[in-house]
Amino acid sequence: MAANPHDQQAINKLLKYKNRREGKPLSIAVSKQAMAEQYVIINQQAQNFYQRFLPGPYTVISQLRVNSQIDQRVASEFGTLGIRIPDYPLMLKLIEHLGHGITATSANASNKKRPYRIKDVLNNISEKQKQLIDLIIDVGQLAKNEPSVVIDTSLSTPLSMRGQLRTNDKFIEFNSQSESETQGLAMRLILKNLNNLKKQGLLFGLSGELGVGKTIFAKGAAKFLKIKEEITSPTYTYLNEYTYQKGTLQGIFYHLDAWKIDQEQEFSLLKVDQLLKANNILLIEWWDKIANFLPDNLKKQAIILDLSGQDNWRKIKLWEKTKK
Template sequence: MSTVKIDDVIRILDKGGLVIYPTETMYGIGADATNSAAIKKLNRYKKRPAGKPYSIATSGKTMAEGYVFINKVAANIYKSLLPGPVTVVSHGKHNVAPGVESEAGTLGIRIPDHKLVIDIIKKFGRPITSTSANASYKKRPYKISDVLDNISESQKKLIDLIIDSGELPHKDPSTVVDTTCDDLTVLRQGEILFNNKNEILSRNEEETKNFAKELWQKYEIHFGRRAFVFALTGEMGSGKTVFTKGLAKAVGVTDLITSPTFNLQISYKLQTGHQSLVHIDTWRMSSPSEIYDLDFGENISECSIIVIEWADKIVDEIKKYTEEAVVIWVQLTFGKRENERLIRWMVAK
């Protein structure tokens, strides 16, 4: 483990450098959230497409108020759960570097439950980025080797300082909650579990497919009057395409369902009516706005059934259509046993 002087960390952050640091969940990588050059450098390190925002870490609610508008819903979370592994999304005040806020102007705030990180941010006087130290969609970093063994030499050269605290406890990432509306919306369940009765444990692929069928039957009364968007999130191999296969069978698609990773979208005509099941994979999208190149708005207007894998990459685009479509968020995470998947779902309002 390394011994690091806070003044050394501050000097690097001031110069637009990148610092890997420990948190109560996993290792993060920090850059000055107000420095455009630092954010561009972070984008190169993360190999992150344009349009995907960053959360920021602040030393407390007072600092956060300089960067976001905190409503009553958010204030309750700050009071009861922070510091801690929760990211609170609010409307931003546009006081961070371009690319940190979402394209819709929202911003996630983290107040880590880690004294060293809080001390660094307090002395720095500005927020730093709060994003995992791994490159996008790589292994969760619980120890420094998890980071270094899974990035290229060019990425390693972008790191200016590593604060090594040894292997961290293997915890889930922070829970992400959207407080921009009157009701709290859980965008990602993490270490802190908000009350959610909408969850099941699938023990194999067949059960995941059957759940997709049951979920469709629960809401199909709206079919034909509104579009459906099944917004799927989860790590590689968690079962997003398996869920889609079950849904496709439930709505009458007889074609073979394959992942549209390379061509982004595949459409399947339903046997009844003029609607389609549209299967989208955002993995290779460089910007959320690319969803409109796939006739997303037109498919909504035609009351299609749209399944989006890696939907967390285009959250703000999906939120624009909650009036026209039944938007169902489905999160798939790995269970304790090899074939188990914990599936949580929520209907957006």
Template structure:
């Protein structure tokens, strides 16, 4: 099994090498938005044979697929007009959606009822890979059937026999992944939406902003709706989104209400602190994780010192928070914000909470 370590500057190389392996019917261990997964060409019977053998997958147990966007999604499943609104509210995100299959993939990935699980996620590297490959990929966790999912490549490797290890052609090592549970599974095949498996988060609301001013207003509204829920805990905003999406603008909207008019993104210093004179909070700690490359870097930011009651913490580039989420999850009230670029002036803000 060849292993490539994921680094900031080698994403294009990883996509290129992974596409080569997948194109030849290979099997790849790859990080995702939840856990390490096993990727294979969803249309290649030989690749699916290997996947089923590695996982000890029982016959009839379905396997979901990754798609790169709405066009590929529409080619794989039947979608009613009444279902489109629900799909656009929850996708892309940490959800698997069950819909009637159009039978474009290996039949063993489908259920006996001819349904198929679809994943359209916010993990950029997966989306780049599926787009480069041009076909859907399997979206199953890298673990033996019935075993726990893995957040480290090394723990999965220890689980494998030498025979199974030989069936895997490539592994991408992204280090320790955040301890997110697997995706929430939603069945949309019937009139009533049914949650088959609850993941870490449920979507509470989606906002559309058409200006920076509107983004600030939305941020303040979310803050005011939630601050009263914080009792003897710090309040934490974990904000994700691509470069220029508006993460700092969101934080400014809350900061200005609290009397802070000089908020800038602490990209190179990682953290800024602002004392507050507020009924609910004593201090605002603003973190920018863009420069974080390793678990060791995360340990240096001093989270223990500020993760205290009556403190407000804001994390930009929240997708890099790694194992810190375990500590924060136990001790804080968390609001997740994902900001998506729509057009030059428009953004979609997705709010979610720990379930």
């Protein structure tokens, strides 16, 4: 769905059509890197992806320029924006003719069938949604390609938000140079797994010595969920819970510290398996102490991070399921 990202009325119509889910940003298609630079700050990481993968089925997220003049609802809540350079001559000519980028979101309504022809779109949207469409360009049956791979280059280490670049790696290693970056990683991981959060909840398992940033990561998760209460490590209370509401999404954020737990019987008293359900997040510090006490289905669901480092620098190893 193409809309003028500089036009508030156009974005109003697009967001009504998409019924955009909480936290899901749009992206912009441009014809070349010079046009992209009008919208975002392209750092060296992003430059490498532009040179290697664009034009092509990749979306590269970068920091939004303050003077970009787009409707702010197009960008993410992190102040970032995804950029596409499509490998499709018609779209490139259209964008060149317009002289500015256009939104690059799929034509299907949210959570509906992925379309490869116009009929797939029109058969799965309401009459009200049809009235929001000004123009349809029908080029026939499209190839059944996967959605673009989405890479966030706004942190010190690139993070795949959709799809995978390195499918053979057992884990991804991140470098965090500040507390805000560690929190930023937590926020992006929740956004990346938002669909799973709504369906079954999210489980984070954090390992690492004292003072390496486990609670900082938890604060980032709480920040994403718009929790106003102060987040502290529940070392002596074992478990803290915080209700949250983020737009239409509401649930409970459970923060568990397993440092003092040595026996499976102790752990079973917390009834962790009952905490993890749709819209809830369970974050466990000292994951390595209790992982073997969990049933296999929960362990397979976990997003696991191992933190190390000193001062403000952190090395974070991330294990997560590759299929989203």
